[in-house]
Amino acid sequence: MTSKTQAPGLRWGIFGAARIARDLIPAIRASGGTVNIVGVRDPASEHARSFAQEWDISRLGSYQDVVDAEIDAIYNPLPNDVHLTWSERAMRAGKHALTEKPLSLNAQQAQQFAAVAADTGRVSLEAFAYxxxxxxxxxxxxxxxxxxxxxxxxxxxxxxxxxxxxxxxxxxxxxxxxxxxxxxxxxxxxxxxxxxxxxxxxxxxxxxxxxxxxxxxxxxxxxxxxxxxxxxxxxxxxxxxxxxxxxxxxxxxxxxxxxxxxxxxxxxxxxxxxxxxNGYTLMVEHFTRAVRGEEALLxxxxxxxxxxxxxxxxxxxxxxxxxxxxxxxx
The missing domain is CATH 3.30.360.10 (Dihydrodipicolinate Reductase; domain 2)
Structure with a gap:
């Protein structure tokens, strides 16, 4: 399918070196975006260094380093119990948030996601790529x-x-x-x-x-x-x-x-x-257009x-x- 993305891609940070990130990194790059940083629990670990090297990501840091980085958006595929914690911190730091499903552990947390997105004016999307x-x-x-x-x-x-x-x-x-x-x-x-x-x-x-x-x-x-x-x-x-x-x-x-x-x-x-x-690429393209204000979030x-x-x-x-x-x- 031909991409509809016309605007420049986003600068991304990724929380964790999860397997699912291997699907999102190519999608980000196919949309014209760049992966500027990956944040992990232990940046000195061999797994983290190998992941960054394999995917040619120049900066490896902590989760907080992702929050503080000069980027436009984050992808959060961390374990479900910390989706809200780190996506909320990122949105309050000015980043848009693509958070892996399930977005939250209950409706109360999902409402908190919605409130943070409204308060900050950031785009928040639950990553059901299918x-x-x-x-x-x-x-x-x-x-x-x-x-x-x-x-x-x-x-x-x-x-x-x-x-x-x-x-x-x-x-x-x-x-x-x-x-x-x-x-x-x-x-x-x-x-x-x-x-x-x-x-x-x-x-x-x-x-x-x-x-x-x-x-x-x-x-x-x-x-x-x-x-x-x-x-x-x-x-x-x-x-x-x-x-x-x-x-x-x-x-x-x-x-x-x-x-x-x-x-x-x-x-x-x-x-x-x-x-x-590739639904991941189509999702990231839509997310990018929504961030750019080119279309409403589906x-x-x-x-x-x-x-x-x-x-x-x-x-x-x-x-x-x-x-x-x-x-x-x-």
Whole structure:
């Protein structure tokens, strides 16, 4: 896809040397931006030095060095429990913030993100890169066109085998767990297509350390139901099924953020194929244009608050064993 970015790129700083940063650095550079600094817990570590050398990043420092640097924006892929801490410090220091999903650990934190963005006039975006892929826009068009008829059921699942026992996603205090990491994707796609649900009912399997290794839920829309699930001990592929009164839409790998092969959307007997596309680059380009004032942010902080309310309700339902109403925030 041809880039729409016309304005000069941004000067970026990155918190941490996480694996996901390997997807964002090429996207930043493809958008015309530069990565000026990476901040890590221990700048003297071999891992940090190797990361900076591999990606040709001239400055290696601490997290605070990123906050203090002369840059335009930060990317925050740190463990979930410190998303708010460092993105807030960066925004208050004048930087725009692209923060990895989940933006926050609850709706209260998401509202704090929104308040800081409003107070500082900085752009804050939750980094769901899959949302910028062409197939997502096309599915939205199909639903809006009425081809499926009135939607009656949404089914979304995302899981994989997380077999590294040292991964922070197994640590409750760092915001680990399957819902935050993978289950949030079907929740997000559900909201893109159906809007905000009325209530949630959920169940989960937990580790001995109190981390959800798998979580599934049903969200009530009145005229439609949505089933979402995510897990760390699964062997099957992510899927999406939309059932309407007139037709069914199906897709494998709907949450793919950087597709390296064709993706296919099936509507009844018809198939639509989408060539490989990099959602990270498309997301960074959009973020750049929003920072430059060239277009409105597609997913403003209020959207992240609504996303967090659904996750909160799912966790609350697991805790109580009952149905949980989802606040509209009014």
């Amino acid at each position: 949302r910028f892929q062409p197939h997502v826009r096309r599915i939205q068009e199909i639903v809006s066109s009425g081809e499926l008829g009135e939607l009656r059921h949404f089914q979304g699942s995302f899981g994989f085998l997380l077999d590294n026992p040292d991964d922070f996603r197994w640590i409750a205090d760092k915001g680990g767990g399957a819902l935050y990491d993978v289950g949030c994707y079907p929740v997000n796609f559900m909201r893109l297509l159906l809007g905000e649900p009325r209530s949630a009912q959920a169940a989960a399997r937990y580790t001995d350390q109190g981390v959800d290794m798998a979580l599934g839920g049903v969200l009530d829309y009145g005229s439609a139901l949505a089933q979402i699930s995510g897990g760390f001990d699964w062997g099957f592929r992510p899927e999406l099924v939309l059932t309407g009164k007139e037709a069914v839409l199906e897709m494998v790998n709907p949450f793919e953020s950087n597709s390296h092969s064709d993706l296919t959307v099936r509507v009844g007997e018809r198939e639509e194929t989408f060539a490989p596309s 997913y403003p902080p209020a959207d992240a608050v609504k996303q967090a309310r659904v996750l909160d309700a799912l966790f609350e339902s697991v805790r109580t064993g009952g149905r949980v109403e989802i606040s509209s925030g009014r």
